[in-house]
Amino acid sequence: MTDHDDMSALLGADGPFARELPNFAPREAQQTMARAVQHAIAEREILIAEAGTGTGKTYAYLVPALLSGQRVIVSTGTKALQDQLYFRDLPKVRSVLGTRLKTALLKGRANYLCLYRLDQTVREGATFDRTQAAQLAAIRAWSARTRRGDRMELAEVPEESPLWPRVTSTPENCLGVECPFYDDCHVVKARREAQEAELVVVNHHLLFADLALKQEGFGEILPGAQAFILDEAHQIPELAGQFFSQSISARQMTELAQDSLHECTGITGAIGMLLEPVEALQEAVRKLRLALDPLPQRGAFQQLEASAAVRVAMHDVRELMASLTDVLAAQAERSRGFANAHERAANLSERLDRIVEQQGEHDVRWYEQFPRGFALHATPLDLAAPLRAMRERTQAAWIHTSATLSVAGNFDHFARQLGLDDPHTLSLESPFDYSAQALCYLPPALPDPAARDYTERVIDAVMPVLQASNGRAFLLFTSHRALRLAADLLQQRVPWPLFVQGSAPRHRLLEEFRASGHGVLLGAASFWEGVDVAGEALSVVVIDKLPFAAPDDPVLQARLDALEQSGINPFMAWQVPSAVIALKQGVGRLIRDVSDRGVLVLCDPRLSTKGYGRLFLASLPAMPRTRELAAVQTFFATATVTAGQDS
Known part of the structure; x- marks a missing residue:
């Protein structure tokens, strides 16, 4: 075990990282975080570490993890970051430290x-x-x-x-x-490697599937770890909700029906037994989907129960799931495939009954429908209890890190969602000089975001900014409807290449945007985070509205109602903090490097007209703010002059 001063020595100006890695910049914040992670692992503590863009948080947790002598699971929010961590960052850190520890990469099946x-x-x-x-x-x-x-x-x-x-x-x-x-088998090999490794890189989906439900069958690997490091931890509350939910979908039932029929091949008399119950179930699932048609795309279970057509169709699906289960039970001895199908049918039938009948106050029951299917869910109202129980079972250190976990420096919202009682917290500001590198522009005279012509007015306000920056912009929207409208409006008005989310896979849009040099990219939710475009290709980030969660989310609605019943203001206690964290993610796209310069355009007038607007602004990196378009034009004009002098 190394002592605290070693982190400064290793990651400092005279240390091996500075000597051996080109472009490595020693950072005080990185060393501080490395010491906190080291301490948390040694003492099995819970740590929340918010590290602003450019802190170098990956090395700040990998170095102490590899030196700890403990078994460590590192979990990321996306598979892209998982690959980057395993194939790019980890080999560099291992090589500098000269460690021979076994490491493994593990993904879902x-x-x-x-x-x-x-x-x-x-x-x-x-x-x-x-x-x-x-x-x-x-x-x-x-x-x-x-x-x-x-x-x-x-x-x-x-x-x-x-x-x-x-x-x-x-x-x-x-x-x-x-x-x-x-x-x-590749899955078996990957699992075996992970079981033998001292440091395993997984993603949140896999981690929660295993810890919450054991549904991926990886239960052998994750127990026994002394530390869990969750990167991109701001995604945990939403993901945990998915994994602690009970769900059943039309697709699961129809796939079971098709697989049962496939299994009949070569088994005498099986098709005669199965054809009728399988076709009856498929027809009942189709009828239930049709009965849902007049209802909103997603909603609380009460809406289903209020519709006579849905009640009848749901009753039929349950009856036919039960009878298919009985028929498969009679065939289960005849093949491995039939035994498997019977087990699946029994499981789905039981889950369907539990969701439909559950009246407990601890769960929110809701549905959603898709173009060709539907899903029924029961989600815990409060995730704190199951998450707390899960952590206690592991008896390990839990380290949560991201660039966006606090609201104006306060971690209460994140900690409350995850049931983190009295955690150690650390807030590290970005080493970038936002006061010199960035400018925040609040366009004047925009209407209330509920106004019918709001998106048109936003585009009018943004056009002169794009002219000053010569394109090179991300326009981030809180809804796909606004995104599509903005794309139509800009099509006629801009001379730069337009890249619109949905027109090509995300990675291709980003590659083409970088290569274009002057592109304008329009994105919704998935472009607000995890997108890294350093350099001049991205010099403007526009955000159309404050990213409050959609009011049609039945789980959110139930949580807000529960807060209100316990005497807490749900808007200030939940909706505002969640929107602040989402806004910080979007803003984080702008400055990705010490030499980046850029303008952040926040269009939503509520930032100035509502009291809570101050909370949003106080949560952003400290940069000059202006309502004058001339200040934006000057910002870009000086950048051009400087570039001309440098060349």
Whole structure:
């Protein structure tokens, strides 16, 4: 074990990182965070560390983690960050420290090629169109040479290709030890490596699937860790809600029905027993989806119970799920596949009954519908209790870090959501000089965001800023409707390349935006975070409205009602803090490097007209603010002059 001063020595100006890594900049904030992480791991404490952009938080937790002598799980919010951490950052830190510790990368099962399902897909000889046939050929060729079987390696088959679900497994359809390809299984190998490693890099989806439900079957790996480090921890409250929910979807039921029929091949008399109950269930699921049609896309369970058509259709689905389960029970002895299908049917039937009948005050029951399906959910009203119980079971250190966890320096909202009682907290400001590198422009005379012509007025206010910056902008919207309207309005008005979310996969839009040099990118929710464009290609970030959560979310509505009943103002205690953290994520896109310069345009007039607006502004990095367009034009004009002098 190293002592505290070692962190300063290792990460300081005369340390091995500064000597061996080009472009490594020693930062006081990074050393402070490394010491706090080291202490938390040693003492098994709970730590919340907010580290502004540019702090170097990845090294600040990897260095003490690798030196701790403890088994550590590092979890990230996205698979992209997971890969970056494992393939780029971790090798550098290990090499500088000279450590030989075993490390492993582990993703959810759907990320790994399943050799059995690939073999089945090839044997079925289904008629694929030309694109899919070429993709299948590419997957087959890759399967012969890949060591990990991680689909991230095969960039030529897009992530959204319908072939991936056919050549990867789910917990339901995996044959386990009875699989003829078990000895070469990529999932089994990845799990084994993770079990033997001292540091494992996972993502939040996998971590919570395992800790909350054991549904990925990775229960052997995560126990026994002495420390959990959660990067991008601001995503945890929403994700935890998904994993502590009970859910059932139309897709799960129809997939079960189809798999049951497939299993009949070659088993005498099975089709005669199964065809009728399977077709009846599929028809009942279709009727339930049709009965939901007149209702809002998502809503509380009371709305379902108020509709006679939905009540009848739901009753039929439950009856037919139960009878299919009985028929499968009679066939379960006849094949491994039937035994698996029976187990799935019993599980789904029980879950459906529990969600429909549950009247407890601790859960919010709600539904959502999709173009061709629906899902029913029961979500805990308060996540603090299950999360607290989960952490107590591990008896480990829990370290939560992100650039956006506090509201005006206060961590209460984040801590309350996760049930973190009396955590150690640390707030580290970004080392970037926002007062010199950035300017915040609050356009004057914009109407209330509820005004019908609000998006048109925002575009009018933003056009002169884009002219001053010569494009090079992100326009971030709180709704897809506003995004589409803005795209239509700008199509006619701008000479720069326009990149609109939804017109191509996110990574391609970003690559093309960077390459264009003067692009204007329009994005909604998923572009507010995890997007890194350093340098001149991005010099303006526009945010149309304060990102308050959509009022149609039945879980949020129930939580707000519960706060109100306990005498707390739900708007100030929940909605404002959540929106502040989301806004900070969007703002964080602007300055990504010590040499970046840029203008932040915050259009929402409530920042100045409402008392809570001050809380939003106080939570942002300290930068000069202006209502004068001339100040924005001067900011960009001086940047051009300086660039001319430098060249």
